[in-house]
Amino acid sequence: MESAKKEDEKLQMFFDGELAPEEEAAVRRSLESSPGGSAQLRDWEQLRDAMQSVSADWAADIDSNALFARIEADISAPVIPIDRPVRKPALRTVPGGRERRVWGAAATGFAAAAAIFLAVIAWPESSPNGGDRAVARGSEVLEVDFGPNTGTIFEVEGGAGQSLAVVWIDDEEVGLP
């Protein structure tokens, strides 16, 4: 895996002309030793020739000396401030006293909103019927140990519809001590 990667890098360097002459000769011999390598070598050479040709054409079209002279002239030119009318911010058009009132109203609104928020957060809960809090009704068993006996837990409806707990334990009659 590593050798394949190095081989690719070596071929890339060969294509870019970055190998030492002896290495370049070795790669070339290796490529020319097989039909596939020879074909690849030809393709690369054609591609390199085409790129060099295009690059030479572009270089001929550009007057690099004139381009750099223009860049240097622009850099060294003095900065001239642009005399442009400055638009005042919209708030600055409000007269001073009114501006203060606007800010005051905004601050008061913010304060009122914060106060309402805090009041809602901190207000004690109340039940819909005005009581201090909703109170659960009825009774229920949380835990029971029947001991040596057997037992059953019932729920009986109370007069107000609430559920009432009944623990029924089977028992032999116990005489008076």
Add this chain to the structure above:
Amino acid sequence: MSLIRHSLLIAVLFGASTASAQGSNLVRSDRAATPSNVPAEVLVVLAKEEPGEIDPQLKKLTALRRPPFNSFRSMKILSRPKLTLTAGKDALVSLPNGRRVKLTLLRVMPDGRYKVKAAINRPDKSDYLPLLQVVASAGDPFFVAGQTYQGGTLVVGVIVDPKKTAQ
């Protein structure tokens, strides 16, 4: 700018005072939720399947006419002791069969109901009901039934804070 600061200060002070009021409400409700003493009533009823009289005092307790109690045709109140439950302290009520009901107020639940521990046994024994923990709202009973006695069945009802009865 000072107006903004002034308004913000008012808002903060208002919020702080409201939160403080809420805090004091919580403190008050916590204090109210952990009363040191709560009245209670234990209803000891002898129920029999033989036709007979239903004690008039039990007519308000409609739960005693529903299953599993509906097989009883007669009900007689044997005792109706009133006691005070103190948090963490046992209260004892003697039953006619020699056993004792031991009641302990454990705490008041956030929903206002009372958490109560009960046990029914002969002294120094654990022969019947070693442990029962219930939550009950004020005035709403819970029942322990099944002990046989004099040819009938004992029905023991426990009502915490009976002044708020709503059976």
